[in-house]
Amino acid sequence: MAEASKVSGKRYRRIFSEYDPVFIDKVSSAALSCNLNFFLKKEQMQALSEYVKGKDVVVNLPTGYGKSLICSLCPQVCDNLRNDKSKKERSMLLLIYPLTALMDDQRLSLAQLGLSSLKLTPSVSEADISRIQSGDIQVIILSPESFECVVVKRTLRKGAHSLCCHRRSTLYQRVVSIYIK
Secondary structure (H helix, E strand, O other), rough: OOOHHOOOOHHHHOOOOOOOHHHHHHHHHHHHHHOOOOOOOOHHHHHHHHHHOOOOOOOOOOOOHHOOOOOOOOHHHHHHHOOOOHHHOOOOOOOOOOOOHHHHHHHHHHHHOOEEEOOOOOOOOOHHHHHHHOOOOOOOEEEEHHOOHHHHHHHHHOOOOOOOEEEEEEEOOOOOOEEOO
């Protein structure tokens, strides 16, 4: 693995010269803010690039290849591209997992990357709703069953100013990604 100081935008631009330099700098910045001390793989960069262009992306890679990292970087890359540093306006990632154990593992991984997350359940508290609305939460994790729950839907609607789907006509809008593992 490369030292963190050597994982720079300049080296990213050299390795991934086929991509727009602005995009590369924003990905590099997101990776550094997550304390990654290695370069993303070609497939990870391709998925991020297509995603921020507004395309639907399906990633089929082997176990341990970094599929979750792609999702984890999406909100930060989009915020970097929009040059928006305000907490209330930052992007949020919505992850749907079929098993509670996977949710808990993902929350640990996200915390290691410095990303705030919340497991959204039907028993959501007013404090958690406030955290969503204020932009304190970068990643919301829930089950397919919770996603269908009226209380959860109402919570997501209350946070509608923080949750905004990607608009194909305007790149780098605040994003909600739905990822089913």
